[in-house]
Amino acid sequence: xxxxxxxxxxxxxxxxxxxxxxxxxxxxxxxxxxxxxxxxxxxxxxxxxxxxxxxxxxxxxxxxxxxxxxxxxxxxxxxxxxxxxxxxxxxxxxxxxxxxxxxxxxxxxxxxxxxxxxxxxxxxxxxxxxxxxxxxxxxxxxxxxxxxxxxxxxxxxxxxxxxxxxxxxxxxxxxxxxxxxxxxxxxxxxxxxxxxxxxxxxxxxxxxxxxxxxxxxxxxxxxxxxxxxxxxxxxxxxxxxxxxxxxxxxx
Amino acid sequence: xxxxxxxxxxxxxxxxxxxxxxxxxxxxxxxxxxxxxxxxxxxxxxxxxxxxxxxxxxxxxxxxxxxxxxxxxxxxxxxxxxxxxxxxxxxxxxxxxxxxxxxxxxxxxxxxxxxxxxxxxxxxxxxxxxxxxxxxxxxxxxxxxxxxxxxxxxxxxxxxxxxxxxxxxxxxxxxxxxxxxxxxxxxxxxxxxxxxxxxxxxxxxxxxxxxxxxxxxxxxxxxxxxxxxxxxxxxxxxxxxxxxxxxxxxxxxxxxxxxxxxxxxxxxxxxxxxxxxxxxxxxxxxxxx
Numbered sequence: 055x056x057x058x059x060x061x062x063x064x065x066x067x068x069x070x071x072x073x074x075x076x077x078x079x080x081x082x083x084x085x086x087x088x089x090x091x092x093x094x095x096x097x098x099x100x101x102x103x104x105x106x107x108x109x110x111x112x113x114x115x116x117x118x119x120x121x122x123x124x125x126x127x128x129x130x131x132x133x134x135x136x137x138x139x140x141x142x143x144x145x146x147x148x149x150x151x152x153x154x155x156x157x158x159x160x161x162x163x164x165x166x167x168x169x170x171x172x173x174x175x176x177x178x179x180x181x182x183x184x185x186x187x188x189x190x191x192x193x194x195x196x197x198x199x200x201x202x203x204x205x206x207x208x209x210x211x212x213x214x215x216x217x218x219x220x221x222x223x224x225x226x227x228x229x230x231x232x233x234x235x236x237x238x239x240x241x242x243x244x245x246x247x248x249x250x251x252x253x254x255x256x257x258x259x260x261x262x263x264x265x266x267x268x269x270x271x272x273x274x275x276x277x278x279x280x281x282x283x284x285x286x287x288x289x290x291x292x293x294x295x296x297x298x299x300x301x302x303x304x305x
Numbered sequence: 306x307x308x309x310x311x312x313x314x315x316x317x318x319x320x321x322x323x324x325x326x327x328x329x330x331x332x333x334x335x336x337x338x339x340x341x342x343x344x345x346x347x348x349x350x351x352x353x354x355x356x357x358x359x360x361x362x363x364x365x366x367x368x369x370x371x372x373x374x375x376x377x378x379x380x381x382x383x384x385x386x387x388x389x390x391x392x393x394x395x396x397x398x399x400x401x402x403x404x405x406x407x408x409x410x411x412x413x414x415x416x417x418x419x420x421x422x423x424x425x426x427x428x429x430x431x432x433x434x435x436x437x438x439x440x441x442x443x444x445x446x447x448x449x450x451x452x453x454x455x456x457x458x459x460x461x462x463x464x465x466x467x468x469x470x471x472x473x474x475x476x477x478x479x480x481x482x483x484x485x486x487x488x489x490x491x492x493x494x495x496x497x498x499x500x501x502x503x504x505x506x507x508x509x510x511x512x513x514x515x516x517x518x519x520x521x522x523x524x525x526x527x528x529x530x531x532x533x534x535x536x537x538x539x540x541x542x543x544x545x546x547x548x549x550x551x552x553x554x555x556x557x558x559x560x561x562x563x564x565x566x567x568x569x570x571x572x573x574x575x576x577x578x579x580x581x582x583x584x585x586x587x588x589x590x591x592x593x594x
Binding site for chain 1: 405406475476478479480481483484485486489493494497498541549
């Protein structure tokens with residue numbers, strides 16, 4: 055299997071307090087990697103390193119390297135091109151203060167696409183993939199900020215898909231979405247992994263079980279366990295804390 | 306059945322009393338403004354006429370109109386706005402969107418806040434030293450406008466910073482996340498959502514410079530000029546300075562003249578401020594969050 059992302063000796067600290075310690079992780083092309091673990095274990099920080107959103111936090115310090123297709127993501131000073139290759143869905147839904155249509159076509163427009171027909175087809179495609187099309191197709195010019203929390207979350211997913219990323223990072227994408235819609239999106243993700251690599255942070259252990267090809271357990275900035283799903287959830291874990299966490303005994 | 310206890314009734318009385326105190330204080334704050342406006346109208350309105358607005362002062366400023374002072378104020382305000390608005394807004398954008406949050410920028414922010422509180426006469430001395438003498442502009446419209454601009458910069462920067470800060474950070478992150486550059490994010494996300502606040506601050510600065518006297522005292526305003534300024538290197542008269550002159554320095558001015566001049570100045574500033582109110586309501590109806 056081809057390695058899409060290679061994380062090498064990654065150490066991240068905020069104000070000299072380390073949140074990720076010397077982490078090594080390979081992510082393969084076209085897999086869904088689920089990352090589970092309690093709050094404050096560095097899952098989100100790890101994702102923020104992948105697309106270098108961490109650069110915007112002036113208190114953060116990053117050591118080590120991340121390779122995307124064998125090239126360091128820290129190579130270029132300008133990170134906008136990297137962010138087009140790595141899509142990110144943040145846990146809090148954000149509808150940008152513009153129309154639904156403008157929201158979904160924002161990324162392609164910022165990348166310089168002006169063709170109306172192309173923008174429309176991107177919009178329809180992405181909204182359908184995010185299971186939002188049926189609910190908003192009659193009010194595409196309505197304000198995105200007026201959508202409900204769950205709808206805004208799906209809009210965020212549609213926006214992340216709109217620039218055709220090679221890697222899609224999802225940070226607890228389903229916290230505001232009802233179970234039925236979540237299932238729809240999960241089915242789409244299964245479909246999407248043919249074209250892209252998906253890294254998914256989730257608090258729902260069953261979601262990791264359902265969706266992941268492999269699952270990693272993170273705690274205190276380290277990966278405790280990482281294995282293929284059948285083995286991971288089949289009891290083949292090395293650390294007793296992982297076992298407890300999966301079974302809900304952790305605490 | 307539930308009966309309100311004594312305790313609850315006391316609360317209600319307290320609430321009413323507190324509301325009463327607040328509204329009384331508000332009324333007494335509003336009262337002076339009302340009295341001043343009323344007094345100016347009563348005393349100044351009879352002298353207000355088309356001739357008063359469009360003629361030059363004659364007979365040692367004891368007769369005629371105030372036309373040159375209106376023109377002078379106009380020039381000073383326009384040039385100072387042209388200088389200070391772009392500079393102030395761009396500086397605020399840099400501080401808010403680009404500059405790192407470290408010791409240096411914190412000192413710069415603090416300095417700007419302090420500068421906003423410096424008395425205008427100190428700005429006037431700075432203007433005299435920097436523009437009139439050092440840059441050799443002489444006492445001129447240009448030097449006075451620059452002094453006004455320097456005086457307004459901290460106000461504009463502070464108000465613009467506040468407006469930019471009011472745009473939620475999550476909007477910026479969402480925009481960066483999909484590969485928009487910082488400049489694109491500012492252009493498409495930050496500015497459209499902060500423009501009402503920025504404009505309000507700018508208009509407020511315009512009103513402030515129209516009424517300013519001390520800052521232009523040594524830098525470009527003349528006591529009396531028999532002609533209109535021909536270029537920005539000429540001196541000019543100004544409404545505020547003229548008001549000071551005819552009410553304290555000249556003997557034999559009709560009693561209504563200073564009042565009428567003050568009335569014109571106040572109406573000018575009021576109309577500028579009401580533009581800001583109109584702009585704010587216009588943009589608020591277009592606001593998207």
